[in-house]
Amino acid sequence: MFPKKYSKIIFIFFMGLGMSLIMTLIITYINTGYDELYYKRFFKAWSVSLPVALVATTIVAPIVEKFVDKITK
Template identity: 35%
Template sequence: MIHPKFRTIVFAFFMALFMSGFMSLVISLFNVGMVDNIVSIWLKAWLFAFCIAFPTVIFVAPVVHKLTNKLIRA
């Protein structure tokens, strides 16, 4: 198992993986429809999206946590 000190990185990895995968599929289907090579179009878009999403989640998640804590009453 992974050491708890890497929790933020593991969280960011899986959040970016699932969100980029789902969003790239939806956007690919929206843009080109159900074409024969949709899987290759989607996987190419997913790879690009994940490369952007992973570092974004690492930097944005702490800001979102702070903002959420300010908006939620204790």
């Protein structure tokens, strides 16, 4: 197990990983269809989308957390 102090970093990593994986799988399928080269196209697209998702989650998560804290009791 990881120490609790790393929970936000671990959250960002797994959120970015999961979101980029699901979105890239679906968007690659919609844009190009499924054939023998699907996985090659998917991994190429995911190699771009994963770092973008990690950076975006790092930036957006704290903002969303503050917003949710303000609108909830």
